[in-house]
Amino acid sequence: MKARKPIYVARPTLPPLEALLPHLETIWDSRILTNMGEFHQQLEQQIEAYLDAGPVTLTSSGTVALVMALKALEITGEVITTPFSFAATAHAIDWVGCTPVFVDIEANGFNLNPACIERAITDKTRAILAVHCFGVPCNTVEIQRIADKHGLKVIYDAAHAFGVRSSPNVIRHGDCTVFSFHATKLFSTIEGGAVVCHSAATNDCLALLRNFGIVDESTIACAGTNAKLNEICAAIGVLQLAALDQNMARMKAVHMAYQTHLKGVPGLTTLTYPEGVEPNYSYFPILLGPDFRCARDTLHHELKRQNIHSRRYFSPLLSEASPYCDRPACTPFGMPNARRVADNVICLPMYPDLSMEDIVDICSIIKDN
Incomplete structure (x- = not known):
C-alpha cells in the first residue's frame, strides 16, 4: 500500500x-x-x-x-x-x-x-x-x-x-x-x-x-x-x-479510530490513560512486544518508505546521548525499563485533521507488515 x-x-x-x-x-x-x-x-x-x-x-x-x-x-x-x-x-x-x-x-x-x-x-x-x-x-x-x-x-x-x-x-x-x-x-x-x-x-x-x-x-x-x-x-x-477544546475533541476521535483499528494486533500495546484523567490525546505511542511480527525499526522504516513519518520517541535515551553518557554521575544505575521502551516504542501520526482514510492506511501497514 x-x-x-x-x-x-x-x-x-x-x-x-x-x-x-x-x-x-x-x-x-x-x-x-x-x-x-x-x-x-x-x-x-x-x-x-x-x-x-x-x-x-x-x-x-x-x-x-x-x-x-x-x-x-x-x-x-x-x-x-x-x-x-x-x-x-x-x-x-x-x-x-x-x-x-x-x-x-x-x-x-x-x-x-x-x-x-x-x-x-x-x-x-x-x-x-x-x-x-x-x-x-x-x-x-x-x-x-x-x-x-x-x-x-x-x-x-x-x-x-x-x-x-x-x-x-x-x-x-x-x-x-x-x-x-x-x-x-x-x-x-x-x-x-x-x-x-x-x-x-x-x-x-x-x-x-x-x-x-x-x-x-x-x-x-x-x-x-x-x-x-x-x-x-x-x-x-x-x-x-x-479552539483548543474543539481540537482536543478531534484528537480524541483520531485516538479512538487508532484504538479500534489496532485492537487485537498480536504483540502491540497502545497507550491507556489512568482513571480520573481527561487526556489531551496529543500522542499515540504503540509499544511492540516480542510477539509482534517484526522489530520496531523494521516497522519504522516500512512506514517511512510509504511516506508515513512516525517517530521513535524517545530513542536514544538521554542517558545515552553524548553530553551525558560519559559522565558516571549522570548514570549511576541501570535503566532496563527505559531501555526496553526506547527500543520498542513508536509514535504514530497524530493531529486534529488526520483523515480516517489515512488512519486506516497506517493501521493496515502495521498489521500487514
Whole structure:
C-alpha cells in the first residue's frame, strides 16, 4: 500500500488567517511588538483561567521556561530526572550548572519510577524533574512524599500535558510546572512556553528572570535573560486557546479510530490513560512486544518508505546521548525499563485533521507488515 501524500507525525494547527489579521492590525497600529504587550497580558490571563492553577509566566520557549524554573528555585547540585524524554529536559538541568541524574521509568508506563527516585538520592540531590510523558500524569503523590521526606524541590515538565484534566488538578502538584507551546504541540504559539508556580515569591522571581532582571528604569535586581514571548506569537496563542477544546475533541476521535483499528494486533500495546484523567490525546505511542511480527525499526522504516513519518520517541535515551553518557554521575544505575521502551516504542501520526482514510492506511501497514 502506497501513501498518497506525506503523512507527518505532527502537523501544526493554525487559526484561520482571517481571524489573525485583525490582531496583526492592532499590533501594527500600536507598534508594540514585545515587552509584555496587550496580547501577552491577555494570553497569560486566559491561560491562568483555563488551567485554574495559579499565576502563569509566559516565556519564549519551553526550554527557557525549564531553565527559569530551575533558576527561580535556586537549584544546585544534582537533579533526578528521566532518561525517556526530549533533550530539553536534561539540557535545561545542565545549562544551570546542575548534574542530571537519570533513573528508570515505571515497568508498565513511561514516567519516572518513584522507587528508583528514592534510591538515587544523595547528599548532593536538590530536586526532582519529572515528565508527564505523552500527557499521562506522573505518580505525583508518591513523588511529593519522597520530595518532602528528603527536602527536595519538584519541577514537572508538562510539555506533553497542556489541557490534560485530572482530579486533583495535576497542575497543582510540585513547585513549578513547565509547558512548551512549540509549533508541534496541540496548543501552540509557534515558539513559546510557560511556567506555573504556586509561590508569590517564585512568581516574582520568574517575572524578573524573564526580563533581564530589570525592576525599573534604574534597578537591575538579578542576572536575568530575555525570555519574553513576542506579541505576534501571543496573538496566535489567544486564537489557538479559543479552539483548543474543539481540537482536543478531534484528537480524541483520531485516538479512538487508532484504538479500534489496532485492537487485537498480536504483540502491540497502545497507550491507556489512568482513571480520573481527561487526556489531551496529543500522542499515540504503540509499544511492540516480542510477539509482534517484526522489530520496531523494521516497522519504522516500512512506514517511512510509504511516506508515513512516525517517530521513535524517545530513542536514544538521554542517558545515552553524548553530553551525558560519559559522565558516571549522570548514570549511576541501570535503566532496563527505559531501555526496553526506547527500543520498542513508536509514535504514530497524530493531529486534529488526520483523515480516517489515512488512519486506516497506517493501521493496515502495521498489521500487514
